[in-house]
Amino acid sequence: MFAEDRAAFITSLDDYSLLIIDDLGVERNTEYAMEQMFTVIDSRYRSKKPLIVTTNLKLEKIKNPPDLAHARIYDRILERCAPVLFSGKNFREEGAMATKAAAKEIVRKDNKI
Numbered sequence: 001m002f003a004e005d006r007a008a009f010i011t012s013l014d015d016y017s018l019l020i021i022d023d024l025g026v027e028r029n030t031e032y033a034m035e036q037m038f039t040v041i042d043s044r045y046r047s048k049k050p051l052i053v054t055t056n057l058k059l060e061k062i063k064n065p066p067d068l069a070h071a072r073i074y075d076r077i078l079e080r081c082a083p084v085l086f087s088g089k090n091f092r093e094e095g096a097m098a099t100k101a102a103a104k105e106i107v108r109k110d111n112k113i
Helices: 003-015 031-047 059-063 068-080 091-112
Strands: 019-024 051-055
Touching: 003 031, 019 031, 031 051, 031 068, 051 068, 059 068
Parallel strands: 019 051
Antiparallel strands: none
């Protein structure tokens, strides 16, 4: 995206009554990625519109960021969002166990032929 298009896109995010950012913390940890994430979060912060952020980051890490770039993002999120912990079984892990069991069965059958 060209800079003008990117700025227009980020500005357009404020047109939505609710913005959901899924899986914060998995983006590339480059200066450019952090700048873009800050721009999106800051724009939403200034618009004072609702924001939902999902992440696997621990609250302790969000409250104690590793550097200034993360602190600028996390501070705005913590001011606009109420942390809610969801816990339970990891459905991906359960799926992986089922896939592994199925693969073992296939290998077992192939070795008997």
